[in-house]
Amino acid sequence: MKVVAASLINSLKGTFFTATCFRNPFLLVLQPPSAIQTILLAPFHSDSASNHHSHLTMCQKITKLDHALQLFDQMTQRQPLPSVVKFNQLLQSVTKMKHYSCSIHLFKQMTAIGVPVDVYTTNIVTKCCCQMSCTSEGFAVVAYGFRRGVDPDVYTFSTLLNGLILEDRILEAERLFKKLIKGKLCEPNVVMYTTMIKGLCKVGINDTAIGLLRLMDEKGCKPDVMTYSTIIDSLCKDKMIDDALKLFNEMILHKGILPDVVTYSSLIRGLCSSGDMRKAKEIFDLMKVRGHVPDVVTYSSLLNGYCKKSKILHLFHEIMEKGIKPNVVTYNTILQGLFRVGRCKDAFELFKEMQSHSHIPPNAITYRIVLEGLCNNRQLDEALSLFRMMGENELNLDIVAYTILIDGASKCGKPDITKVLFNELNTKGLNPDVRTYNVMISCFGREGLVREAKELFLQMEERGCPPDCVTYNVLLKGLLKNGQHDTIEMLLQKMDEQGFSVEASTCSMLLDHISSRSLDGSLLKLIGKLVPKEGKEAPCIDR
C-alpha cells in the first residue's frame, strides 16, 4: 500500500511539478520537486510579519487576520511548542478567511521551526494551494508530507482532485481518480465521487456524470443532496430542464433525499434562463412552502430571470424586507435590468448607492454592465468619461471593457473613437481577443473599410488568435455590403473546413446577392452546407 502510494506520488511529480507559478511571493512551495525540500526547510527570512506586528498596536482597526498572525507569533515562542492541533486550528482559521498565501507562509514557518505537521496540516495547506489555482504545488505539499511519514488520505486526494478540476485539468483529474481506485490508494467516498462528477459536468459530459452517479450507487456509496445538485445544476446550465426535473424527482421520490436551498436555486435559475418565469416562480413559492428560506443567490437568480424579461424590482424590495444582504451579483443583475429598460438615471443612482450605502465595491462585471448599458442607451460620452475616471487600475485594463466601448463607439457612429480605443490597447499592453477583432472587423465593414477589415482578419492568425465563426460572418457581411465578391467563395470553403456555419442574417445577404446576380448561383450548394440544420445548435453558438 505504502509502496503504491509512493509510486503514485512519484509519477504525479513528473506530471504535475513541471508547471510552476510564481505569482505570489508568499508561495514558497512553488518550486520544482528537487528544490521543495530545501525550500521548505530553509530558515524563513522574516520580512513584513514581525515589523507588521510591532506597529499593530498603532492600528485602530485590527483585523482578524492580524489577530491570527499575532497568535501564531506567540505560539511559536512558547516553550514547549503548542500541539500541532493548535497550529492546525490557527491555519484553518486563516484559510477560512481566504488568506491562502498567508496560510502557506505560516506553514513554511512551522516547518522551519520544527513544529511536527500531520495530515490535517498538509491537507489544509494543500487546499490553499489548490484554491490559488496552484494545484501542482498542492502535490508538492503532499509529497513533502509523504517524505515525513504523513500519508495522504481521502481528504488529500479529494482536495487535489478538486484543484485539478478548478484548473480545468480534467484529464489529469480523471487519471488521478482512476489511479486511486485501481491502486486501492483510497476508497472513494461520496465527497470524492461528487468532486469527480462536478469535473465531468464542468466539461459538459453530463451523461458520463450521471453514469458515475449510477456507478457510485452500485458500489454502495450513497449519493447525497450535493451529488444530485451538482448534476441538476449542470443539466440546467445546458438547458436540459426536463432531465434536471427528472433527476430532482428521482432524488426525492426514489432516494428519499431532500433538496435544499442550493438545489432549488439551480432549478430556479435553469427555469429562468429558459424563459419560463411562471415555473421559476412556482418552484420559488414551493421551496418557501416546504420551509426553505431563499438566500441571496436564490433571489439574484430569480431577479435575473425577471430582468431578462424586462420586469423588475418589486423583488428587490422583498430582498430588503427579508433582511437579505444583496451582494455585488444582486446589484449587477439589477443594474443590467435597469439599463435594459432604458432607466439609465436609476441605474447610475444604484451604481452610486451600492458603493456609498452598501459598501459593496463594483467589480469588473459591474463596470462592464454600466459601460455597455450606457452605450446601448446611446450615452457613449458618459461611458467614455466613466471609463476615463476609472483610472489606470485593473478595472480599466480590462479587454472586455475595451471591447464593449469599441463596439459601443462603432454602433454609435463614432468610428474614429473606435480606432483610438483600439490603438490604445497596444500602449496599455492589452491584447485584443477574438471578440475585439470581431467588433473591429464589423466596424470596418460598416464603414466601408474593406481593406482594413481583411488586414485584421489576416492578423488574427499571426497573433495567435484564430478567427471564429463570428469573425467569418462579420467579414462576409462586410464584404457583401461593400460589393467585394472575389473572396467570398474562399471564405465559405474555409468555414466549411472548420465546421462553422453562416448565421441567418449572413445567409439572407448571400441569397440577396445571388438573386441580384452579383454572386454566382453555383455557391448555393456550399451555402446550403453551411446553414445550421433545424433543431441542431449552430456550432458557433457558445455552450
Added chain:
DNA sequence: CTAGGGTTAG
C-alpha cells in the same frame, strides 16, 4: 483541526 454543490458577464 482536513475534502464536495448554486447567482451577474462582451
